[in-house]
Structures are given as structure tokens and as C-alpha cells.
Amino acid sequence: xxxxxxxxxxxxxxxxxxxxxxxxxxxxxxxxxxxxxxxxxxxxxxxxxxxxxxxxxxxxxxxxxxxxxxxxxxxxxxxxxxxxxxxxxxxxxxxxxxxxxxxxxxxxxxxxxxxxxxxxxxxxxxxxxxxxxxxxxxxxxxxxxxxxxxxxxxxxxxxxxxxxxxxxxxxx
Amino acid sequence: xxxxxxxxxxxxxxxxxxxxxxxxxxxxxxxxxxxxxxxxxxxxxxxxxxxxxxxxxxxxxxxxxxxxxxxxxxxxxxxxxxxxxxxxxxxxxxxxxxxxxxxxxxxxxxxxxxxxxxxxxxxxxxxxxxxxxxxxxxxxxxxxxxxxxxxxxxxxxxxxxxxxxxxxxxxxxxxxxxxxxxxxxxxxxxxxxxxxxxxxxxxxxxxxxxxxxxxxxxxxxxxxxxxxxxxxxxxxxxxxxxxxxxxxxxxxxxxxxxxxxxxxxxxxxxxxxxxxxxxxxxxxxxxxxxxxxxxxxxxxxxxxxxxxxxxxxxxxxxxxxxxxxxxxxxxxxxxxxxxxxxxxxxxxxxxxxxxxxxxxxxxxxxxxxxxxxxxxxxxxxxxxxxxxxxxxxxxxxxxxxxxxxxxxxxxxxxxxxxxxxxxxxxxxxxxxxxxxxxxxxxxxxxxxxxxxxxxxxxxxxxxxxxxxxxxxxxxxxxxxxxxxxxxxxxxxxxxxxxxxxxxxxxxxxxxxxxxxxxxxxxxxxxxxxxxxxxxxxxxxxxxxxxxxxxxxxxxxxxxxxxxxxxxxxxxxxxxxxxxxxxxxxxxxxxxxxxxxxxxxxxxxxxxxxxxxxxxxxxxxxxxxxxxxxxxxxxxxxxxxxxxxxxxxxxxxxxxxxxxxxxxxxxxxxxxxxxxxxxxxxxxxxxxxxxxxxxxxxxxxxxxxxxxxxxxxxxxxxxxxxxxxxxxxxxxxxxxxxxxxxxxxxxxxxxxxxxxxxxxxxxxxxxxxxx
Numbered sequence: 009x010x011x012x013x014x015x016x017x018x019x020x021x022x023x024x025x026x027x028x029x030x031x032x033x034x035x036x037x038x039x040x041x042x043x044x045x046x047x048x049x050x051x052x053x054x055x056x057x058x059x060x061x062x063x064x065x066x067x068x069x070x071x072x073x074x075x076x077x078x079x080x081x082x083x084x085x086x087x088x089x090x091x092x093x094x095x096x097x098x099x100x101x102x103x104x105x106x107x108x109x110x111x112x113x114x115x116x117x118x119x120x121x122x123x124x125x126x127x128x129x130x131x132x133x134x135x136x137x138x139x140x141x142x143x144x145x146x147x148x149x150x151x152x153x154x155x156x157x158x159x160x161x162x163x164x165x166x167x168x169x170x171x172x173x174x175x176x177x178x179x180x
Numbered sequence: 181x182x183x184x185x186x187x188x189x190x191x192x193x194x195x196x197x198x199x200x201x202x203x204x205x206x207x208x209x210x211x212x213x214x215x216x217x218x219x220x221x222x223x224x225x226x227x228x229x230x231x232x233x234x235x236x237x238x239x240x241x242x243x244x245x246x247x248x249x250x251x252x253x254x255x256x257x258x259x260x261x262x263x264x265x266x267x268x269x270x271x272x273x274x275x276x277x278x279x280x281x282x283x284x285x286x287x288x289x290x291x292x293x294x295x296x297x298x299x300x301x302x303x304x305x306x307x308x309x310x311x312x313x314x315x316x317x318x319x320x321x322x323x324x325x326x327x328x329x330x331x332x333x334x335x336x337x338x339x340x341x342x343x344x345x346x347x348x349x350x351x352x353x354x355x356x357x358x359x360x361x362x363x364x365x366x367x368x369x370x371x372x373x374x375x376x377x378x379x380x381x382x383x384x385x386x387x388x389x390x391x392x393x394x395x396x397x398x399x400x401x402x403x404x405x406x407x408x409x410x411x412x413x414x415x416x417x418x419x420x421x422x423x424x425x426x427x428x429x430x431x432x433x434x435x436x437x438x439x440x441x442x443x444x445x446x447x448x449x450x451x452x453x454x455x456x457x458x459x460x461x462x463x464x465x466x467x468x469x470x471x472x473x474x475x476x477x478x479x480x481x482x483x484x485x486x487x488x489x490x491x492x493x494x495x496x497x498x499x500x501x502x503x504x505x506x507x508x509x510x511x512x513x514x515x516x517x518x519x520x521x522x523x524x525x526x527x528x529x530x531x532x533x534x535x536x537x538x539x540x541x542x543x544x545x546x547x548x549x550x551x552x553x554x555x556x557x558x559x560x561x562x563x564x565x566x567x568x569x570x571x572x573x574x575x576x577x578x579x580x581x582x583x584x585x586x587x588x589x590x591x592x593x594x595x596x597x598x599x600x601x602x603x604x605x606x607x608x609x610x611x612x613x614x615x616x617x618x619x620x621x622x623x624x625x626x627x628x629x630x631x632x633x634x635x636x637x638x639x640x641x642x643x644x645x646x647x648x649x650x651x652x653x654x655x656x657x658x659x660x661x662x663x664x665x666x667x668x669x670x671x672x673x674x675x676x677x678x679x680x681x682x683x684x685x686x687x688x689x690x691x692x693x694x695x696x697x698x699x700x701x702x703x704x705x706x707x708x709x710x711x712x713x714x715x716x717x718x719x720x721x722x723x724x725x726x727x728x729x730x731x732x733x734x735x736x737x738x739x740x741x742x743x744x745x746x747x748x749x750x751x752x753x754x755x756x757x758x759x760x761x762x763x764x765x766x767x768x769x770x771x772x773x774x775x776x777x778x779x780x781x782x783x784x785x786x787x788x789x790x791x792x793x794x795x796x797x798x799x800x801x802x803x804x805x806x807x808x809x810x811x812x813x814x815x816x817x818x819x820x821x822x823x824x825x826x827x828x829x830x831x832x833x834x835x836x837x838x839x840x841x842x843x844x845x846x847x848x849x850x851x852x853x854x855x856x857x858x859x860x861x862x863x864x865x866x867x868x869x870x871x872x873x874x875x876x877x878x879x880x881x882x883x884x885x886x887x888x889x890x891x892x893x894x895x896x897x898x899x900x901x902x903x904x905x906x907x908x909x910x911x912x913x914x915x916x917x918x919x920x921x922x923x924x925x926x927x928x929x930x931x932x933x934x935x936x937x938x939x940x941x942x943x944x945x946x947x948x949x950x
Contacts, residue, residue: 047920048811049899049906050857056902059912059920064569066897066912066920102900 015139015150017119022148023090023108025073026081029170031115031141031148036092038103040111043087055162057107060089067091069105070157077162086110092153104157117141121177122150126168136163140170140177147174187230188279194222195272199822200804202268203870203888207258211584216264217246225418234284238271241291266290272844354419355475356459358466363415366597367467370411374460377404381453385446392441395647401449402428402435408456414600420459423480427452430487435647444490451483557652560612567609568895574602575892576916613653617695617704618646620655624666624693631670638688639674641666648695650702654794657774658704661767665706665790666691668764673710673788683785685709698793701818707789713782715739722748740780744768775816775896775910777876777927801896803913805889805921806872808853809860812921813885814894814913819926821873821880823888831866841871841882848873848882853924856932857908862886879930892916896923908932 020031021040041062046069048058055074059066069089073080089105125137136159138150147170156163198219201212223239231239245260266288273285358367381404384397391397405428412421431449433439455478462476577583583595621643632639650658674680674689681687691708715736722728722742734742742748746765771778775795782788795801795818803814804823824843831841831850839850850871854861861884863869869884894913897920903909910925 045919047912047922048859049903049909049922050859051908052903052906059899059903059922061914061918061920064914066899066914068900068902070902104900104902 015122015124017117017122019114019116020141020148020150021090021114022112022143023088023110024112025076025078025109029112029146029148031117031143031150032090032092032153033138033150034114036153038091038093041089041091041105043083043089043107053161060105062091062103062105067103067105069107072106072108075106075156075163076165081109083107083109092157094154094157106153106157113143115141115143117143123174123177125166134166136165140174142174142177147171184230187226188275191223191226191231191235191275194219195268195275196820196822198268199824200820200891202261202265203823203825204890205256205261205264207256207261210255213246213249213254213256217250220246225422227422232274232278232284234274235271235278238267238274242267263290269844276844353477353479353481354422355477356417356419357473357475358463359416360466360472364467366415367463370415371460371464371467373411374408374456374463377407378453378457378460380404381449385449385453388441388446395435398431398435398441399647402431405431405452417463419478419480420456423452423455423478423484426480426484427487430484430491433491436645437647439491442490445487448483448487448490451486452480455480455483564609564613565895567606571602571606571893572895572914574598579890579892579916610651611649613651614649615652615655616647616649617655617658618643620659620662621646621693621695623659624662627663627666628670628691631667632674635670636676637670637674638677639670640688640690642690642692644692644694645696648697648702650695650794654774657770658792658794661770661792662693662704662706664763664767666693669706669708669710669788673708673712675711679711683711702794704792704794705789706792707787709787712784712786712788713740713743713780714784715782718742718748740782743780744778772925772927775925801894801923803892803894803923804872805892805915806853806870806885807862807887807889808857808885809862811859812889812915812919813853814892814921814923815872815874815883816910816923816926817891819874819876821875823870823872825870826867828867839866841866843873843882848880850884851881851929851932852884853929854884856929874926874930876926876930881930883929894921894923 016033019034021034021037022029022031024030041060044060046058046060049056052058053074055071057069057071057074060069061067071080087107087109088111089107090111091103091105094102094104121142122139123141124139125134135155136152138152141148141150149165149170198216201215201219205212205216220239220242224243226239242264245263249256249260270285270288270291276282277284360367381401384394384400384404387394387397388401405424409421409424409428412418412424427449434441434445439445459476459478466472466474466476578595578599583591586592625641625643628639628641669691674691675683675685677687680689689708689710691706694705694707696703696705715734716739719728719732719734719739719742722745723730723732725748727742727745727748728734743764748765768778771792771794777793779791779793780788781791801814802817804817804820806813806815822843826841830843831839832847834840834847839852840847841850842848850866852861852869853859861869863886866884869886870888871882871884872888873880873882892915894915896911897913899909899912907928908925909922910928911923912920913923915921
């Protein structure tokens with residue numbers, strides 16, 4: 009598990025799964041590619057979908073819906089694969105692609121738009137969250153995506169109401 | 181291994197490749213026709229005097245059918261294919277009976293009848309089998325490939341009459357005829373390339389004369405002969421090719437260090453080069469327009485006799501350079517005599533430094549030393565990767581329907597040239613990354629001394645085959661497991677001197693570390709003459725650790741394999757055991773991550789041996805592309821023995837053993853790929869599937885797939901940690917359409933349960949929906 013990342017102002021990539029909206033620090037994102045055919049790797053857990061060819065390298069592709077134990081859907085043509093760097097040093101970086109329903113935006117979040125996650129009494133789940141952010145449209149849950157992706161099996165995000173959590177933050 | 185065994189192995193390999201081609205061949209299509217033709221020519225050109233008569237005649241049989249097809253429609257027809265299939269099965273039977281010593285099978289009826297294709301003439305009966313033409317393996321002229329008016333590419337003028345009795349010696353000199361003007365350009369290239377090669381041979385010989393230990397020079401000569409062989413073969417200059425081949429194989433003995441470089445050997449090399457030079461200059465003359473078309477003699481036999489004689493001479497004693505240091509090296513005379521036959525070892529029985537090493541003061545070979553370049557390893561890797569991509573890209577082009585089906589001869593010519601250059605480039609690039617294992621091996625000397633010293637043991641490390649080359653990446657990664665295993669051998673294998681003396685052994689133990697080529701891969705073997713592993717104690721330990729059922733019935737081999745079971749082989753578990761236990765499961769995992777395999781053998785009281793089998797390189801593999809339920813998988817061709825469509829009834833279900841496929845009387849267990857991978861298959865009836873017979877070590881399985889899609893060289897791409905639990909998949913590869921194909925791990929498949937354990941789940945999406 010990576011060292012706990014800091015909740016810092018900066019640019020975030022936002023995406024959604026169904027009606028849930030998420031954000032990840034843009035520095036964790038290597039690129040976003042359209043969801044094409046994925047070569048299924050047999051006998052893997054549901055959240056590990058398979059592999060694709062990313063410009064000559066074989067990239068593992070995870071299914072974030074399955075990772076969060078959400079119901080599977082027929083992905084539309086808005087669906088994307090967000091490619092995350094799993095390590096800080098890019099030269100040795102291993103990347104993982106993650107299918108999401110759709111990528112929304114890259115937003116700039118200032119200090120005043122960020123809040124730490126609610127205190128879950130140190131429960132393990134809080135390792136998966138960076139905090140919450142308030143964008144112009146809606147509150148988003150900011151993820152510690154590396155911790156989520158490097159955890160085996162499915163991940164249960166702590167349940168909280170992002171709307172309540174951003175109360176008091178000023179939307180831009 | 182004897183020449184005959186080598187030959188039979190070569191035959192088996194060609195037959196396996198023919199089987200692959202036949203699997204794709206269909207009536208009305210020319211798919212596979214040219215490869216089949218080429219493979220059949222390979223068979224015909226094998227030195228007939230070493231072949232059993234039944235095979236020699238058998239090989240010539242399809243010639244008429246293929247020629248008729250090539251001269252006729254250019255496509256396979258059903259009758260010819262039927263004949264070829266029957267012929268192929270029959271030849272395989274012949275081969276089997278040859279190796280088992282059984283009676284030769286009789287000719288199938290279908291082959292007795294004269295087919296329309298061979299109404300003209302069956303060359304088989306007319307084929308001159310050169311009976312004891314010479315004691316020296318002289319290149320045998322292939323049967324004159326003449327079919328009616330069509331000008332055959334290159335006719336090997338064979339002076340031997342059908343009843344080759346007492347032909348005068350000089351008419352036995354093989355000749356070759358150039359195909360002018362068709363191959364003019366290629367021959368011109370061949371000529372200039374050959375001049376280069378001859379120069380490099382000369383250079384290397386000079387180096388060798390000054391310093392007989394210059395292994396680089398021996399390798400250079402060897403490579404030059406090898407390249408000669410390849411180019412001559414490509415141009416169908418068969419006599420020349422065979423001669424170069426013989427030179428090469430004789431020199432292999434020198435290269436591997438079995439024979440020393442003596443004055444006589446050097447003279448013989450020069451004599452061989454002279455023959456090549458003479459042929460080359462005649463080729464040059466004909467290309468320049470002098471006397472084109474005249475047969476060029478290849479007077480190789482006397483030279484080969486010279487080489488053989490030189491090699492037979494007392495090898496080490498005759499070495500010109502005095503080597504005082506050698507006295508210290510134990511002379512493994514008895515070992516050197518071991519023929520690497522069944523289960524035995526090695527091609528290169530040599531103790532450390534087969535040739536006297538240049539003393540520090542000796543002049544270093546200037547020509548060689550000057551030509552080294554220091555180079556960033558990353559750049560080298562990039563180059564090798566790019567060349568790999570090039571080879572793959574080329575195969576996409578070659579496999580495209582437009583190129584394959586094109587009647588354009590110029591295109592075909594250009595493609596052949598491209599293929600040749602790419603092959604050369606690939607070979608070269610790969611060789612850049614190949615390093616001898618000697619460096620790694622020598623590190624072990626120190627390790628053995630230290631560990632043995634600290635335990636009061638006397639251990640001698642014998643190195644063999646240090647010149648064997650391996651991908652640098654593999655050498656790097658082999659270090660840890662090797663250290664582990666060597667340490668274990670000293671720690672647990674070799675007994676203290678007193679125990680050894682009591683057991684009637686020499687007080688000092690021997691660990692032998694060797695490397696050699698086998699089946700297109702490489703084997704690194706660690707053998708000690710210590711106490712060996714005790715299967716009974718391993719079993720007892722495993723039962724005590726609750727790793728196996730107390731009532732389990734294990735064969736001795738299975739008991740030995742327990743050492744690889746995690747949990748058994750922890751240090752404290754077996755310090756008192758006779759075995760070597762420290763993390764052998766880790767060692768095996770490490771080796772398997774290199775796409776290798778560890779085998780163990782042991783005799784209680786006499787010693788244990790571990791054989792690590794590795795691919796030559798991690799970069800590229802020859803793959804067989806198969807389809808299953810719409811997805812494509814790649815099977816490493818090294819492990820594929822043959823592929824076949826079953827006849828009705830060839831697959832049977834044996835009670836409680838699952839399905840069996842009968843191949844030439846041998847029942848093979850069937851493994852359905854769909855079941856192994858728990859993926860849906862398109863074909864459920866065994867009779868309709870395609871079977872790929874996989875072989876690794878002693879296990880064989882018939883893998884059932886939906887379809888065969890082709891052969892392809894692929895670059896293995898690591899799939900990342902996410903799939904580390906997926907043992908059946910060894911990696912991924914980018915296929916021609918840009919999608920990813922999964923490379924199957926044959927060893928893991930062979931270990932997979934063969935009976936269906938659970939119902940096959942639906943497509944993944946449904947599983948995910950739950």
C-alpha cells in the first residue's frame with residue numbers, strides 16, 4: 009500500500025460510475041483511452057477484466073464497477089479506460105487501466121473546495137479515500153486510486169454522504 | 181547422441197512441421213503448398229546413407245505428387261492431400277518402428293496404387309541409395325529432382341548410378357549447378373558475402389595460431405561456416421551447404437572444447453576454407469558471365485577426412501600451447517567418455533577452461549580485442565526489441581492474403597530477400613544479447629570454496645559448457661536460483677569427508693555445473709555426488725507437515741518433487757534431512773517466471789541433480805495461434821509435438837480417466853482448453869475439434885481447441901503483477917490486428933486437472949453481474 013497521499017489543491021480528473029461521481033489527482037493519471045475490445049484473461053476475479061494493447065504494451069484492465077461490487081452494465085460508447093500510474097517514478101511505472109462509465113472533466117480544486125474525509129475511526133476503508141471536493145456541478149468523492157487498485161478483491165468504500173461532507177465548502 | 185539419432189530427431193522435427201502444414205492445407209487452396217514442398221525437400225536431402233532404407237525411399241515418394249501439383253493447378257487437390265496424409269502417417273509409423281526396433285510397417289494400400297499424379301514416374305524406386313559410398317560423411321547428392329520438362333530450380337547432378345557399386349572415387353565428387361539467370365542477383369550477393377566470410381575465417385585462423393585458446397576466434401570460424409551453410413541452403417547449392425554443414429558439425433567438437441585446437445585442426449580448417457573459396461570463386465566467375473551453367477564440383481570428402489583425422493588425434497596432449505595451469509585442473513577422463521545418451525548429460529564434457537587460457541603476459545589477440553565496442557545495455561535492448569517488432573511486422577505482411585496469393589514472381593523474390601535479411605538481422609541482434617554463461621558459472625567457484633570451507637568439507641566444482649550462450653537477461657536472473665542451488669548442494673548434498681570415506685567415496689565431493697543446448701532450449705544442470713535425496717524421508721516430512729495425506733501413494737519421482745512444495749522446504753524443516761531444502765519452491769517459481777522448468781533426479785547415496793531448462797531468449801517465441809470461443813491463444817511451438825484433426829472414433833472416453841485420444845496406438849489424455857480455462861468453447865464434440873499434442877518433459881497431453889489459426893512469431897509481453905495468480909497464462913502478445921493474444925503456459929496446462937471439476941461458467945460479463 010502506498011504512503012497516504014496528501015489531499016492537495018490542484019487539478020483532478022472527474023469521472024462517474026452510474027450516479028456516483030469521483031475524482032482522482034491528475035498526476036496519477038497517465039491517459040484516458042476509449043473502451044475497445046478487451047482480451048479476457050480467464051479465471052480471474054470479476055474486477056480484473058483482462059488486457060488491452062496500449063501502443064505496444066500489454067495493459068491490465070480493471071473494472072471499477074466490479075471492484076466496488078456495483079452491478080455490471082452494458083458499457084455505452086461513453087465508457088473509457090483511465091490509465092493510472094501505479095508508482096511515482098515513471099520510468100519503472102506499472103500502469104493499470106480502469107473502465108469507468110464516463111470521464112467528465114478536469115477540474116481545478118482550490119484549498120477552499122477540499123475537505124478531508126469524515127473520520128471513520130481509523131477504519132481500513134479510509135485508506136481508499138482522499139477526501140471530498142466541491143465542483144461547480146456537484147460534490148465528488150476523491151479516491152486514493154492506487155490503494156484501491158492494489159487491494160486484492162473487491163473494495164467497499166465507506167458510506168457517507170458527499171453532499172453533507174462538502175457543506176461549508178464554497179463551490180467555485 | 182549418435183549421428184543417426186540426430187538425424188532421426190531432425191526427421192521427427194520436419195514431420196511435426198509437415199503435420200502443422202497439413203492441418204492447414206485444404207483442397208483447392210495453395211495454403212501450405214510451398215512450405216510442404218520445402219519441408220519435403222529437406223527430407224529428401226538428408227544424408228541417405230545414415231537413414232534406414234525404408235525411410236530413405238519413403239521420403240522421395242511425395243516428390244512426384246508435389247511436382248505434379250506445382251506444375252499443374254498450383255493448388256492441392258483432395259486426392260493428393262489424401263495421399264500426403266496417408267504417407268505422413270506411414271512415415272511416422274516407420275520412424276516409430278525405427279526407434280523402437282519394431283518391424284517396419286507395410287505400405288498402406290492407398291499408396292500402393294498409382295495415383296494420377298505419379299503416373300509418369302515414381303522416383304522412389306529409382307532413387308539411388310548410396311550404399312557405403314565413403315566412410316566419411318560426404319554430402320550425398322539428393323535424388324535428381326527431375327520431373328518432365330519443367331526446369332527444376334537447381335538440379336543436383338548426381339553421377340551415382342542407381343546401382344551404386346564401385347564408382348571411381350573422383351566421380352563421387354558432388355557438384356552443384358547455379359540457377360542463372362534467375363538467381364543472378366542473389367548469387368552475386370552470395371559471392372560478396374562469401375568473400376567476407378572467407379576473410380573473417382582467415383583472420384580468425386591467424387588469431388588462433390597465435391593463441392589456440394581464443395574461443396572468440398573459434399566461434400568466429402564456426403559462425404562463418406554456419407552462415408555459409410545458411411546462404412548456400414537458401415540458394416539451393418546443396419552440395420556446398422552439406423559440406424559447410426559437415427565442417428560446422430565437426431568444428432562443434434572444437435568449439436565445445438571436446439577437442440583441442442591443434443596444428444592439424446587449424447590446417448584442416450584452412451583446407452575447408454580453401455574448398456569454400458574455390459567454390460566461391462567459381463560462383464563469382466559464373467556470375468560474371470564465364471561459362472555459366474557448368475556444374476561446380478565441391479570436393480569436400482578429402483577435407484572432411486582430414487578434419488575428422490585431426491579431431492581424432494590425441495586431443496589435449498597434442499595441444500600446441502603448453503599449459504602448466506592445466507595440471508591443476510582435474511582431468512575428467514571418465515566423464516568425458518560419457519555419451520550423452522538417455523538421461524545422461526552433456527554435449528561438452530570439459531572441465532574449466534578446455535583450452536589453455538592466455539597467460540597474463542601472452543599477447544592478447546589484437547584483431548579481436550580492437551573490435552570490441554562498449555555499449556549502453558538499454559540501447560541494445562531497444563535494438564533487440566525493435567528487431568523483434570520488425571520480425572512480427574514482417575510476418576503480418578507475409579501472412580496477408582495479398583502477398584501469399586500473389587502470382588507476381590518479382591514480389592515473391594523481393595519477399596524472399598526481405599525474409600533473408602530480416603532473419604539475418606534478427607539472428608545478429610539476438611546474438612548481440614547473448615553472453616556465455618561462463619562468467620556466471622565462475623562466480624560459483626568462489627561460493628563453493630567459501631561454503632565448503634566454512635563447513636570443513638572438500639568440494640570440487642567442475643564447470644562444463646561455459647561457452648554456451650544465453651540471453652543476458654536470463655543470465656542475470658539465473659544468478660539467484662543458481663546460488664541457492666549450489667549452496668544447497670554444498671550444504672546438504674555433499675557429506676563431510678569422514679562420511680564420504682566411510683561410504684567408500686572420495687573424500688572430496690564433486691559438484692558439476694554444466695550448460696548445454698537441448699531441443700532448441702538450454703539446460704543448466706547442477707549435479708553432485710553427495711548423499712542424494714531420501715524420498716522416504718521427504719514423504720515422512722510432508723506427512724508430518726500435513727502437506728500430503730498420510731495414506732498417499734507416491735512414486736519415487738513424485739516423492740522427490742515434494743521438495744518443491746511450499747511449506748516443506750523451509751530451512752528449519754529440513755536441516756536434518758538429507759535433501760537440500762532452502763526454499764526450493766522459491767527457486768522453482770523463479771525459474772518458471774523465466775519460462776523455464778526444473779527437473780530433479782536423485783539416487784540415494786550417489787547424488788542428486790537438478791536440470792534447469794530455459795528458453796534461449798525471453799524476447800521472442802514461435803507460437804501456434806489457436807482459437808477458442810472467439811478468443812485467440814498462443815501456444816509456444818517448442819512444446820507442440822503435432823496437431824491433428826481426429827478421425828471419428830479416435831477419441832474415446834475411458835471410465836474414470838476422462839477422454840483419451842489415440843495417436844498411432846498411444847492413448848493420450850485429452851485436455852479441453854475450454855475446461856482448463858473455464859471459458860466457453862465453440863466446439864463441444866471431441867470429433868470436431870482440433871488437437872494440439874503438447875509435450876514437456878515426460879508428460880504429454882492432447883489439448884482440444886476450436887480451431888488452428890496460424891503460426892506466428894510473437895514478442896512476449898509481461899502482463900503485470902495483476903495476473904500473477906493466473907498460472908495458465910505465461911504472458912501476452914500483440915497480434916496482427918492489434919489485439920492482445922494470451923500465451924499459454926504449457927507446463928501449467930500439463931499439470932491442470934483433466935476431468936471437468938465444475939460446470940463451465942458463461943461469459944465473464946454474466947459472472948460479473950452476480
